Amino acid sequence: AQKVTQAQTEISVVEKEDVTLDCVYETRDTTYYLFWYKQPPSGELVFLIRRNSFDEQNEISGRYSWNFQKSTSSFNFTITASQVVDSAVYFCALSDPDSNYQLIWGAGTKLIIKP
Amino acid sequence: DAMVIQNPRYQVTQFGKPVTLSCSQTLNHNVMYWYQQKSSQAPKLLFHYYDKDFNNEADTPDNFQSRRPNTSFCFLDIRSPGLGDAAMYLCATSREWAGGKNQPQHFGDGTRLSIL
Numbered sequence: 001a002q003k004v005t006q007a008q009t010e011i012s013v014v015e016k017e018d019v020t021l022d023c024v025y026e027t028r029d030t031t032y033y034l035f036w037y038k039q040p041p042s043g044e045l046v047f048l049i050r051r052n053s054f055d056e057q058n059e060i061s062g063r064y065s066w067n068f069q070k071s072t073s074s075f076n077f078t079i080t081a082s083q084v085v086d087s088a089v090y091f092c093a094l095s096d097p098d099s100n101y102q103l104i105w106g107a108g109t110k111l112i113i114k115p
Numbered sequence: 116d117a118m119v120i121q122n123p124r125y126q127v128t129q130f131g132k133p134v135t136l137s138c139s140q141t142l143n144h145n146v147m148y149w150y151q152q153k154s155s156q157a158p159k160l161l162f163h164y165y166d167k168d169f170n171n172e173a174d175t176p177d178n179f180q181s182r183r184p185n186t187s188f189c190f191l192d193i194r195s196p197g198l199g200d201a202a203m204y205l206c207a208t209s210r211e212w213a214g215g216k217n218q219p220q221h222f223g224d225g226t227r228l229s230i231l
Binding site for chain 1: 160207
């Protein structure tokens, strides 16, 4: 069965520190998609990235970077030089044919950036 | 510019009094979703529409209904809200559903529902 594990319930760092949010997934399918969403205190879910299972290249977008490792079934998210505005709950999610491409969500990691 | 718009942002209703939440989109996406999200939890899919085809999740209570009169609008009706239905309700859209064209979902700001 599919599963997404975000073992870190809450992380607190001081502004300008780098921080990595872990995501480990389980799926039987060879074709699948992984997502990260950000949910700030205001409530909306903001799409950050989608990665398909055949693309193992790491991605960088400004201060955000993602490390996809199929060998360890992980899709970790790093924020470099964190800022207070990065404070939010971050969700990792998986979709695959077994789930009829519905999103299987991790429990989320609450990130607190202290000034 | 908001692309998935949910109204109202906050809704208060009485125990057992029907309530309707609305969602509209300017993206012309085929798929619209309704999620329920309770505090400190991940969103839970209630149902989705692929165009006019309605798909209900097996564990969605009968108390929850949905309507999609056209491409742009989708409504969530809660027929007899109970205290356990207090939550954030999120609407989302995506261009396609399955078939290897899995598109990211775009979410509205949500409606926070309180039950008195």
